[in-house]
């Protein structure tokens with residue numbers, strides 16, 4: 001069973017999906033974290049030539065686990081959970097995610113992972129490209145100002161140097177890149193349920209989505 005949530009950066013997909021996973025007793029899968037992990041590895045390697053980097057990428061052993069409200073990511077045994085959340089990684093992730101080699105690596109990992117159990121996953125292309133037959137699809141959105149403000153408050157907890165202006169610039173540029181790229185762009189699936197969270201409280205949006213899930217799947 002797989003439920004997917006797509007939408008632009010900072011629309012609240014991950015925090016909502018985590019809460020829903022906890023309430024319904026299912027697993028959470030954060031596809032953005034996997035693109036961030038690849039981006040971190042590319043930056044750590046000193047921004048090597050992309051062809052060479054992608055040729056070696058399939059050898060990387062990814063491991064993920066959702067526990068205690070956190071999506072843990074390891075690559076070749078190194079824990080990357082905190083390192084992938086920096087502004088530096090955010091500034092480069094949409095570029096790396098635009099390459100088809102990055103997308104097929106992440107997609108293969110995700111499709112293998114969800115073969116057993118029930119998952120709620122969030123990303124950009126899950127309902128359109130990765131899991132077109134998902135049991136249920138959501139598309140979450142909110143105004144750019146609201147998304148930037150929420151992401152700013154979240155990032156400030158671990159990175160005091162971040163500014164609201166930088167966060168807004170980054171979201172705008174990532175959305176633009178994610179929507180216009182050739183390989184699996186950010187797009188609402190035709191059969192997705194749209195949730196606009198502008199002006200809604202977190203509890204309201206979670207309750208609304210849980211009601212839809214209970215009405216449309218076997219989960220309760």
Ligand code: C5P
Pocket residue numbers: 009010031032033035036093094095097098122123124125126174178
């Ligand atoms: O969800 P998050 O903001 O962590 O995602 C980081 C970046 O990873 C996005 O801006 C996008 O470029 C890329 N991404 C993607 N496809 C997904 C999930 C994330 O291209 N399914």
